[in-house]
Amino acid sequence: xxxxxxxxxxxxxxxxxxxxxxxxxxxxxxxxxxxxxxxxxxxxxxxxxxxxxxxxxxxxxxxxxxxxxxxxxxxxxxxxxxxxxxxxxxxxxxxxxxxxxxxxxxxxxxxxxxxxxxxxxxxxxxxxxxxxxxxxxxxxxxxxxxxxxxxxxxxxxxxxxxxxxxxxxxxxxxxxxxxxxxxxxxxxxxxxxxxxxxxxxxxxxxxxxxxxxxxxxxxxxxxxxxxxxxxxxxxxxxxxxxxxxxxxxxxxxxx
Amino acid sequence: xxxxxxxxxxxxxxxxxxxxxxxxxxxxxxxxxxxxxxxxxxxxxxxxxxxxxxxxxxxxxxxxxxxxxxxxxxxxxxxxxxxxxxxxxxxxxxxxxxxxxxxxxxxxxxxxxxxxxxxxxxxxxxxxxxxxxxxxxxxxxxxxxxxxxxxxxxxxxxxxxxxxxxxxxxxxxxxxxxxxxxxxxxxxxxxxxxxxxxxxxxxxxxxxxxxxxxxxxxxxxxxxxxxxxxxxxxxxxxxxxxxx
Amino acid sequence: xxxxxxxxxxxxxxxxxxxxxxxxxxxxxxxxxxxxxxxxxxxxxxxxxxxxxxxxxxxxxxxxxxxxxxxxxxxxxxxxxxxxxxxxxxxxxxxxxxxxxxxxxxxxxxxxxxxxxxxxxxxxxxxxxxxxxxxxxxxxxxxxxxxxxxxxxxxxxxxxxxxxxxxxxxxxxxxxxxxxxxxxxxxxxxxxxxxxxxxxxxxxxxxxxxxxxxxxxxxxxxxxx
Numbered sequence: 001x002x003x004x005x006x007x008x009x010x011x012x013x014x015x016x017x018x019x020x021x022x023x024x025x026x027x028x029x030x031x032x033x034x035x036x037x038x039x040x041x042x043x044x045x046x047x048x049x050x051x052x053x054x055x056x057x058x059x060x061x062x063x064x065x066x067x068x069x070x071x072x073x074x075x076x077x078x079x080x081x082x083x084x085x086x087x088x089x090x091x092x093x094x095x096x097x098x099x100x101x102x103x104x105x106x107x108x109x110x111x112x113x114x115x116x117x118x119x120x121x122x123x124x125x126x127x128x129x130x131x132x133x134x135x136x137x138x139x140x141x142x143x144x145x146x147x148x149x150x151x152x153x154x155x156x157x158x159x160x161x162x163x164x165x166x167x168x169x170x171x172x173x174x175x176x177x178x179x180x181x182x183x184x185x186x187x188x189x190x191x192x193x194x195x196x197x198x199x200x201x202x203x204x205x206x207x208x209x210x211x212x213x214x215x216x217x218x219x220x221x222x223x224x225x226x227x228x229x230x231x232x233x234x235x236x237x238x239x240x241x242x243x244x245x246x247x248x249x250x251x252x253x254x255x
Numbered sequence: 256x257x258x259x260x261x262x263x264x265x266x267x268x269x270x271x272x273x274x275x276x277x278x279x280x281x282x283x284x285x286x287x288x289x290x291x292x293x294x295x296x297x298x299x300x301x302x303x304x305x306x307x308x309x310x311x312x313x314x315x316x317x318x319x320x321x322x323x324x325x326x327x328x329x330x331x332x333x334x335x336x337x338x339x340x341x342x343x344x345x346x347x348x349x350x351x352x353x354x355x356x357x358x359x360x361x362x363x364x365x366x367x368x369x370x371x372x373x374x375x376x377x378x379x380x381x382x383x384x385x386x387x388x389x390x391x392x393x394x395x396x397x398x399x400x401x402x403x404x405x406x407x408x409x410x411x412x413x414x415x416x417x418x419x420x421x422x423x424x425x426x427x428x429x430x431x432x433x434x435x436x437x438x439x440x441x442x443x444x445x446x447x448x449x450x451x452x453x454x455x456x457x458x459x460x461x462x463x464x465x466x467x468x469x470x471x472x473x474x475x476x477x478x479x480x481x482x483x484x485x486x487x488x489x490x491x492x493x494x495x496x497x498x499x
Numbered sequence: 500x501x502x503x504x505x506x507x508x509x510x511x512x513x514x515x516x517x518x519x520x521x522x523x524x525x526x527x528x529x530x531x532x533x534x535x536x537x538x539x540x541x542x543x544x545x546x547x548x549x550x551x552x553x554x555x556x557x558x559x560x561x562x563x564x565x566x567x568x569x570x571x572x573x574x575x576x577x578x579x580x581x582x583x584x585x586x587x588x589x590x591x592x593x594x595x596x597x598x599x600x601x602x603x604x605x606x607x608x609x610x611x612x613x614x615x616x617x618x619x620x621x622x623x624x625x626x627x628x629x630x631x632x633x634x635x636x637x638x639x640x641x642x643x644x645x646x647x648x649x650x651x652x653x654x655x656x657x658x659x660x661x662x663x664x665x666x667x668x669x670x671x672x673x674x675x676x677x678x679x680x681x682x683x684x685x686x687x688x689x690x691x692x693x694x695x696x697x698x699x700x701x702x703x704x705x706x707x708x709x710x711x712x713x714x715x716x717x718x719x720x721x722x723x724x
Contacts, residue, residue, distance in 0.1 A: 086720055134678075142671035149668060152660040156273045158724075162654050165717050169647065169672050172713060176675040176706055183698060250274030311588055312724050331501050334591035343582035349518045361510035362590040364502035390521075406586075 026233055033226040040066075040219040048215040060118045062215055066223030067111040068136070072174075074104030074228040075143065079171040082164030091243060092236070094160040097167050098150065099235035103228050105143045112136055135177035142170045156246075262287040262445055263308065263414065268317035270303050277303045279469040280317070287413075290436075290446045292456030292477070295466035296493050301449040304466070305418045308447065309339050321414065335363060337414045338407030342422040344399045345406065348392040352383055352402050355391060356409060363410040377405040380438075382431055397428025404435055415439055417448040421455070433459065453489060454482050467492050504599075507592035511600025515574070519608070525573050529566040529612045534619065536562040541623060555624055556684030559616060560677055563637075564644060567609035568669060571645075571652040572662045574605055579656045588722060598649065598718040605652075606645040613637045626688065632700075636683045639703040643676030643710055644669070650714040653721050676710075679703045 019027065044062035051058035081097025084090070115133065116126050127133065146166050153159035261284040268281040277300045285291055295301050306312040307319060310330040319326040321333045339345075346355050356374045365373070378384045381401040391399060400420060407415060417436075421429055436459055440446055450456050456463055457477050463485065465473035472492035480488060501507075519525050540558045544550070578584040578601075587597050614637065617628040648669050655664040679702045686696030 138671055138674050145667050145671055149658075149664065152664055153658050154273075158657070161720055161723075162658070165650075165654065165720055166668065168717065169650075169713065172709060173672050173675060176709065177678070180675055180678055180702060183702065247274055250276075254274075254276045309589055311585055331591060334589060337589070339589055341582060341585070343585075345582045345586040347514065347518060347577075347583060348581065349522045349524075350514070354514075354517060358510060358514045359586070359590065361513075362502060362507060362587065362592055364506065364591070 022237075026230075026237075029226070029230050029233065033222075033230040036222045036226050040215075040222045043215040043218060048211045049209055051212075054122055057118055057121050060114045062219040063223075064111055064114040064118065065216065066219045067107045067114065069220055069224035070228045071104040071107035071111060071139070073224050074100045074107060074232060075139075075171055075174060076100070077228070077232055078104065078143075078146075078167045082167035085160055085164045091160070092240075094164065095236045095239040095243070096232065097164060098239060099232040100228075101143050101146050101167070102235060103231040105140060105147065106231075107223075107228065108136065108140045108143070112140060132181050135174075135181050138177055139174050142173055146170055261285055262322060263447075264320040266318050266320075268304075268307065268319065269315045270300070270307060270312070271315045272303075277469055278307075278314075281470060283464075283471065283474075285445060285447065287445055288440075288443050290440045290459065290461045291448070291464060292460035292462070293447060293449045293464050293466060294451070294453060294456055294489060295449075299466040299493075300469045301466055302418055305339070305416050305447065305449060308414075309337055309416050310334060335410055336412055337416060338410065338412035339416045339418070340400070340403050340407045340420050341418040342420065344391070344403055346391045346399060346402060349390060351388045351390055352378065352394075352405075353387045355402065356406060359406050359409055365410060373409070377408060380408075381405045381435060395428075396423045397425060397431070400424060400428065401431060401435070404432070408439070413445060415444050415446045415448075417446065419449055419451070421450065421452060429455075453486050457482055457485050465489055465492050502590070502592045502596075504593050504596050507590075507596035508599040508603070511587070511597060512603050515601070515604035516607075518577075519604075525570050525608050526611065528573065529570045529608065530615060532569055533562050533566040533612050533616055536565065537616065537620060537623060551624055551626065552689055553685065555620065555626060555628075556681050556688060559613075559620060559628070559684065560640065560681050562616065563609065563613045563641065564670070564673060564677060565666075566612050567605070567641070567644060567648060568666050570608045570612075571605055571648045571669075572656075572665055574601065574608075575649075575652040575656040576662065584653075584656075584722065594719045594722060595715055597722070598653075598715065601653070602646060602649045602714075605649050606642055609641045609645050610638065613641055628688065630687060632687045632693075633684060636680055636687065636700055636703065639700060639707055640676055640680035643680075643703065643707045644673040646707070646710045646714050647672045650718060650721060653718070675706050676703065679706060 022030070040062070044059050048059070048062075050056060077100030078097045079100075081093045081095070081100060085093040085097065112133075115136070119128070120126050146163065149166055150159055150163050153162060263283075263285040265281055265283045268278055268283075269276065270278040277298075281300075281304070293301050293304065303312065307314055307326070308321065310326055310333060313327045322336060324330075324332045326333060347358070350358070353374060356377065357370065360370045360374070375384070375387070378387050381404055383398060383401055383405070386394070386398065391402065394402065400423075404420075420432060424432060433455075436446065436448070440459075440461075446460075448456070448460070457480070460477045463473070463475060463477050463479075464471055465488070473488060537558065540562070544554060544558075578587070584597075588594070614634075617633070617637075620626070621628045648665075651668045651672070652665055655661060655668060658664060679699045683696055683699035683703065686699070
């Protein structure tokens with residue numbers, strides 16, 4: 001049983017390199033993502049009106065929330081990959097899980113940073129131990145721990161197995177923490193979806209114009225679908241190449 | 256379920272660690288009552304083979320049958336029939352010898368009414384009768400190994416797997432171990448022992464295997480070659496592998 | 500064919516209790532760590548009366564979590580050092596029985612430390628921590644992170660990084676438990692009406708349940724090879 005059997009070996013890939021080696025669908029997807037992100041940024045920076053209360057800094061929100069949903073989607077990929085790996089032991093699933101964790105971590109850091117930049121002028125502080133911020137930070141830390149776990153195990157089979165298990169625990173933590181913060185609305189973090197204890201016109205909550213709603217809707221859609229999927233696909237391809245190199249190395253050593 | 260087929264049977268057994276092949280399509284049959292010495296240099300796959308037989312590891316491909324049961328699918332059926340001794344003690348230091356054996360007796364679901372008598376008997380067998388209530392922490396390596404064998408014999412196993420059991424033993428302890436193994440063999444147990452000691456292997460075992468680079472390079476009754484010849488044969492096989 | 504599930508789990512638990520009673524290794528190191536931790540918090544935080552009321556449950560839970568990490572590491576390292584995990588895997592028992600046995604042992608040790616801390620902190624901080632509801636929260640909270648802790652410790656003890664990896668892995672996962680436990684404890688200690696904080700123990704029960712089920716299902720993947 002050769003590990004290469006697990007990978008899609010297209011002989012043509014040997015001949016070409018760079019963008020030419022990408023599957024056609026990936027080329028289209030990457031292009032579409034770049035264009036879509038550009039459109040989203042245009043909408044966010046120019047098309048939607050300036051918020052009366054908060055000023056320009058409110059525009060960060062379009063990225064902020066979108067990055068969060070993107071991260072969540074990516075992490076769902078991690079848990080799906082983990083579960084499927086444990087069931088089928090097909091290495092591809094673990095590659096998806098790894099890609100999800102890395103992309104998701106990047107997006108959640110983006111979420112955290114945009115949030116902090118927004119918070120400084122609005123709340124007059126970079127950070128506060130508000131439940132929602134805490135849970136966002138925990139999300140980052142959990143998946144950073146996931147990556148640290150992976151780097152701490154040499155044996156590939158054990159690494160994939162343990163990472164799958166931890167990935168399942170990690171998403172559970174994220175979901176539980178999200179739910180817990182919803183149950184206790186004693187937070188200063190703006191509640192966009194759902195009830196807020198605050199007067200909707202008071203500082204901290206949002207009132208959306210038509211343009212803003214459209215902007216946030218489009219950006220969210222882009223960042224939660226196109227961006228994670230494209231990034232993860234690229235990452236999985238990279239991982240496949242790494243696995244292939246390892247397999248070739250092993251073939252030589254096994255002679 | 257065993258009938259006329261061998262007690263232990265391995266077919267096309269492959270085990271890889273991280274894509275590195277340790278056992279290459281190994282075929283092996285061991286009959287009931289044989290005492291097999293498994294020799295080979297480090298990295299040849301001896302310990303791996305034992306781990307696969309004990310159910311601690313799963314094969315990458317191929318099949319293993321013990322007493323007709325297929326590992327690892329039906330491993331649960333087999334575990335009660337196997338005793339394993341490794342170069343690690345597999346004992347709890349802060350418990351007494353007796354308490355250790357009692358713990359394992361419970362794990363193996365041995366009938367409670369006999370167990371104290373059984374334990375006393377076993378401790379006598381391995382020469383630890385007087386140290387039954389001493390903490391294992393106070394035991395020398397030789398004594399720990401002896402207790403380890405007592406543990407392995409607790410469930411009256413049909414198969415004994417011994418992974419380099421003589422490691423770290425002095426002359427006296429080694430002699431005691433010799434006696435125990437010979438007795439176990441006489442009792443009709445099937446024994447598979449890995450070792451670096453060619454002489455001892457040739458002396459104790461009924462059959463000698465030499466494993467090299469994941470495959471069996473030599474397989475003959477122990478009487479086939481004397482110590483010197485065996486040593487030469489061993490060097491031949493193992494250097495052949497590295498020369499490749 | 501296999502030894503009955505609860506018999507195996509009980510044998511393992513009994514073995515752990517026996518070992519601990521004889522050496523008192525876990526309890527003494529956990530206990531000493533916990534005490535030192537409380538002292539350091541005392542000095543470092545210089546809490547006045549008001550601040551103390553807010554902070555004290557945090558101090559309690561942080562200490563209990565870190566003490567339990569100490570215990571978990573020790574408890575599983577003990578199995579690995581002599582190859583005893585292998586010895587248990589060789590026996591004809593259900594793998595999950597190992598989890599249950601170790602879990603209850605670790606849980607009891609962590610709970611003992613937690614219970615010991617209550618009177619100590621009552622004296623040191625001049626606040627009464629010995630309240631029935633707080634005891635309930637302690638029981639529930641400790642169970643939550645003992646569950647994930649046992650699973651993760653069994654994992655980390657097999658890796659190269661070993662002991663140092665456990666806090667990194669465990670603390671994020673234990674967080675929902677800690678949040679709920681701290682919220683509940685603070686409210687109880689401040690004599691907040693029960694209607695306001697009863698949600699937290701309920702959340703704890705749900706979280707405990709989810710983690711218990713998950714860890715039971717996942718354990719066999721941790722020790723297979």
